[in-house]
Amino acid sequence: MKEVIKHVACPYCGACCDDLEITVEDDKIIEVKNACIIGTEIYHHASREGRVGSPRRRQPDGTYKDITYDEAIDFTAKMLIKAKKPLIYGFGSTNCEGMAAAGRVAEDAGAVLDNCASICHGSSFLAIFDTGYPSCTLGEVKNRADVVIYWGSNPAHAHPRHMSRYGIFPRGYFTGKGARGRKVIVVDPRYTDTARCADHFLQVAQGHDYDLFDAFRMVMHGYAADLPDVVAGIPKEKILEVCDVIKAGRYVHIFFGMGLCHSDGRNHNVDIAINLVRDINEFTKCTIMAMRGHYNIAGPGIVWAWQFGFPYCIDLTKGSHAHMNPGETSSVDLANRGEIDAFINIGTDAGAHFPIRSFEKIGGAGIPMVTIDPSVNMAATVSDVHIPVAIVGVETGGICYRMDNVPIQYRAVIKPFNGILTDEELFDKIYERMQELKMAGIESDGSWEYAAPLADVRPVKEAYE
Amino acid sequence: MNTITITLAKQAQLYLEADLITPDQFAGKSTAEIGAIEISEGKIRYPLASFAKIEGAAGPTPEETRIVLNGDWSRVKRIGQQMSAGEIIINSNVDMYTGGWMKGGKITVNGNADSFTGIAMAGGELTIKGNCQNHVGSAYRGDWRGMTGGVLRVMGNVGNDIGTFMRGGTIIVEGDAFIHVHTHGEGGTIIVKGNVEGRVGGQSVKGDVFVNGKIDYMMPGFKYVDDVTKEVDGVSAVYAHYIGDLGERHPDVKGQKIFTNLYLKK
Numbered sequence: 001m002k003e004v005i006k007h008v009a010c011p012y013c014g015a016c017c018d019d020l021e022i023t024v025e026d027d028k029i030i031e032v033k034n035a036c037i038i039g040t041e042i043y044h045h046a047s048r049e050g051r052v053g054s055p056r057r058r059q060p061d062g063t064y065k066d067i068t069y070d071e072a073i074d075f076t077a078k079m080l081i082k083a084k085k086p087l088i089y090g091f092g093s094t095n096c097e098g099m100a101a102a103g104r105v106a107e108d109a110g111a112v113l114d115n116c117a118s119i120c121h122g123s124s125f126l127a128i129f130d131t132g133y134p135s136c137t138l139g140e141v142k143n144r145a146d147v148v149i150y151w152g153s154n155p156a157h158a159h160p161r162h163m164s165r166y167g168i169f170p171r172g173y174f175t176g177k178g179a180r181g182r183k184v185i186v187v188d189p190r191y192t193d194t195a196r197c198a199d200h201f202l203q204v205a206q207g208h209d210y211d212l213f214d215a216f217r218m219v220m221h222g223y224a225a226d227l228p229d230v231v232a233g234i235p236k237e238k239i240l241e242v243c244d245v246i247k248a249g250r251y252v253h254i255f256f257g258m259g260l261c262h263s264d265g266r267n268h269n270v271d272i273a274i275n276l277v278r279d280i281n282e283f284t285k286c287t288i289m290a291m292r293g294h295y296n297i298a299g300p301g302i303v304w305a306w307q308f309g310f311p312y313c314i315d316l317t318k319g320s321h322a323h324m325n326p327g328e329t330s331s332v333d334l335a336n337r338g339e340i341d342a343f344i345n346i347g348t349d350a351g352a353h354f355p356i357r358s359f360e361k362i363g364g365a366g367i368p369m370v371t372i373d374p375s376v377n378m379a380a381t382v383s384d385v386h387i388p389v390a391i392v393g394v395e396t397g398g399i400c401y402r403m404d405n406v407p408i409q410y411r412a413v414i415k416p417f418n419g420i421l422t423d424e425e426l427f428d429k430i431y432e433r434m435q436e437l438k439m440a441g442i443e444s445d446g447s448w449e450y451a452a453p454l455a456d457v458r459p460v461k462e463a464y465e
Numbered sequence: 466m467n468t469i470t471i472t473l474a475k476q477a478q479l480y481l482e483a484d485l486i487t488p489d490q491f492a493g494k495s496t497a498e499i500g501a502i503e504i505s506e507g508k509i510r511y512p513l514a515s516f517a518k519i520e521g522a523a524g525p526t527p528e529e530t531r532i533v534l535n536g537d538w539s540r541v542k543r544i545g546q547q548m549s550a551g552e553i554i555i556n557s558n559v560d561m562y563t564g565g566w567m568k569g570g571k572i573t574v575n576g577n578a579d580s581f582t583g584i585a586m587a588g589g590e591l592t593i594k595g596n597c598q599n600h601v602g603s604a605y606r607g608d609w610r611g612m613t614g615g616v617l618r619v620m621g622n623v624g625n626d627i628g629t630f631m632r633g634g635t636i637i638v639e640g641d642a643f644i645h646v647h648t649h650g651e652g653g654t655i656i657v658k659g660n661v662e663g664r665v666g667g668q669s670v671k672g673d674v675f676v677n678g679k680i681d682y683m684m685p686g687f688k689y690v691d692d693v694t695k696e697v698d699g700v701s702a703v704y705a706h707y708i709g710d711l712g713e714r715h716p717d718v719k720g721q722k723i724f725t726n727l728y729l730k731k
Binding site: 275 | 605607625713
């Protein structure tokens with residue numbers, strides 16, 4: 001019998017649209033309403049042929065053979081205990097319950113715990129550590145903002161419903177005229193589809209956003225006369241014109257994307273943007289928000305900051321304290337430098353997202369690797385073990401944090417395919433198995449099949465007792 | 466001064482963390498006690514003696530202890546971290562955090578050093594004969610108190626984030642720097658004898674920056690004032706004097722605004 005489930009939240013991007021209507025019949029997705037084309041695909045993907053219904057172990061010839069959950073969990077638990085510095089990376093596409101369970105496992109295993117922010121908005125976190133985060137909710141943007149700036153982000157492609165739900169077009173409480181009442185400023189080195197919606201488009205020279213922010217801040221500090229004629233490819237007159245638009249706004253909001261946090265200077269590009277927000281607040285109300293990518297990539301920042309005090313790149317190997325310093329404890333740097341000896345890829349695809357030279361040092365270096373993901377992604381194709389899990393937002397519910405750090409309750413619309421486990425259940429089982437193995441005398445002594453033992457190198461016993 | 470020589474004989478599979486290799490930790494200890502000092506590789510801790518050969522004797526106090534490191538230390542982090550006195554001579558390349566948070570004494574690296582060298586340094590002398598990577602003399606993440614004292618000299622080139630959130634002390638780079646020199650600076654002096662790509666003194670409040678080479682992209686917030694003659698690292702020359710960053714807050718002292726001074730060699 002057909003059933004329509006309303007008010008479902010979408011497991012695609014950080015906009016977390018929660019107005020989806022899903023039609024299901026006999027635990028199959030029939031129709032998806034209100035979602036963008038990418039969100040729609042995620043639901044249909046759950047009901048397609050070719051899903052993996054059981055954990056799989058790679059064979060010496062490169063093919064995969066189905067194994068039981070118990071075998072896969074035993075392999076993962078043993079790997080985590082034995083490795084000297086395992087890395088658990090991912091979590092872009094899972095719920096907070098799964099992240100908390102993984103946090104418990106990582107702490108017990110003495111692992112490095114990292115999430116996709118490491119290659120995404122992690123540098124924004126560093127800027128926030130330095131200067132704070134004068135932010136707001138997306139509801140405030142919709143209801144109050146009359147000047148909206150998209151800087152280094154392209155929601156037309158990356159967050160397809162962002163502009164219509166929050167940024168440019170919606171009619172809010174104090175913004176009844178919708179798009180006609182809003183001034184939209186887009187700053188990007190490319191003329192993007194988002195730029196086509198802009199009243200003012202500033203085509204900044206690639207890699208010179210920092211200079212342009214400095215120019216904006218000079219105007220806000222009263223040094224407009226000292227501006228050079230051209231800054232980062234933008235004429236002085238245009239900078240002054242846009243500054244007048246900003247000062248005349250009742251509520252200014254800046255959305256920034258990876259154009260800032262992943263061009264040269266990274267965190268400083270974001271840090272100077274936040275400082276510009278402080279300057280603008282001398283004239284009018286202004287807030288800022290990171291355009292977070294995945295639907296729950298804000299989640300690990302919240303969950304782990306609560307568990308360990310840091311949002312990402314958390315080195316738990318010392319047992320006594322958490323250490324965080326991106327550049328050293330960030331996944332790509334760990335991989336590049338050959339600083340890990342086991343890898344768990346969960347709810348993401350390190351194979352597709354890491355620089356290839358960096359991923360080669362994990363995937364091609366004989367480091368044991370486990371992928372936990374509903375789909376066969378690139379990382380799964382080179383993993384020793386691939387463990388499928390239920391798709392969050394489709395087959396299991398949970399808490400997910402939207403890009404403005406508002407928690408949204410996600411719902412299951414169908415049952416998990418083939419009775420597969422959720423991320424939380426899987427990590428809890430790995431934790432239990434680790435305790436059993438430790439009771440049975442399996443310990444981290446620096447010697448195992450993935451590490452060539454060094455003669456006369458014996459660890460200090462007390463360290464792991 | 467007593468000298469203790471440590472020769473690294475074996476290489477770990479991953480990286481070693483040796484924050485206990487300081488004159489402060491070694492002083493007054495016997496060779497056997499020093500051999501029992503723990504170094505870690507990930508979550509496993511080893512006695513120093515299982516990786517290295519230890520010869521000589523430590524002095525009774527840190528001031529009287531000189532540590533000489535021979536062998537390949539390029540995969541060892543945190544040497545000389547928080548040291549307060551004495552001397553470390555490293556005849557090798559080293560990894561991250563060399564001389565981080567150091568308060569006194571002297572470290573000489575006869576090779577290259579990786580990132581976070583001299584991070585949040587407060588005193589002493591740190592000399593790198595080769596190149597360094599990023600975050601030299603910078604602040605730890607989220608800390609607004611970067612380097613506060615001491616002299617950090619790099620004979621080669623450096624990467625980005627040199628002296629971020631610096632409040633005191635001197636950084637001398639004899640080669641080139643990439644970007645972000647003296648970002649968020651609140652004092653101190655940085656001398657770059659080579660070229661810098663850009664972002665010199667961005668968001669800097671006060672302090673002095675000298676560049677003897679070229680700056681490819683000058684920050685818009687720096688304004689030319691006058692030409693001055695300055696003696697920099699023992700050499701006198703004429704510099705174009707700029708003040709900035711005009712896009713940043715600046716304190717008032719006796720009714721006069723204090724800016725960061727950027728001196729660009731003519």
